[in-house]
């Protein structure tokens with residue numbers, strides 16, 4: 001089992017918008033203390049790569065890069081120490097980078113054709129984004145029968161109130177979301193305690209709902 005598999009088995013992945021090393025240090029500490037040794041750091045801020053670099057130094061933390069849109073960003077993320085790469089969609093360039101670097105890719109797919117293209121490239125773990133506005137849990141459930149062997153990590157509009165709808169599905173490995181890592185708390189040195197509480201709460205909710213599988 002890789003670090004990513006181990007972390008995904010908790011059932012929830014924090015999707016992080018973070019800017020720089022200082023915030024990353026606090027985030028790393030809160031994730032480990034809250035029992036969630038994984039982060040998907042989105043390349044949406046100027047300091048995202050520096051944050052990945054800092055988090056990658058934490059032993060026991062599986063650090064991925066999210067919102068990776070092209071091959072150049074894939075390479076930057078791998079250089080910074082990301083151990084997996086996530087994209088909202090999928091392109092030939094991303095598939096190429098995954099093969100070339102050997103660093104696992106979770107490509108985004110929400111339609112049957114997108115799933116089949118990713119499958120053709122050898123990917124059987126896909127990001128389902130934006131989950132709630134792409135048909136939600138009902139859509140993910142509908143893909144179980146035609147796409148046996150393909151699993152999803154839905155993100156986008158998921159929180160404590162609806163994570164159960166997804167986690168009970170046999171083809172959902174984990175859900176992702178930003179609700180437990182609000183940017184305002186990440187950038188506030190006094191927010192550490194509250195951050196840890198939100199993270200621990202997300203882990204408890206995921207663990208409680210993971211067993212009730214369809």
Ligand code: 3PG
Pocket residue numbers: 015042066067129155156157158176177178179
């Ligand atoms: C993502 O990239 O996965 C989303 O931005 C996370 O969606 P959320 O902010 O609705 O949780």
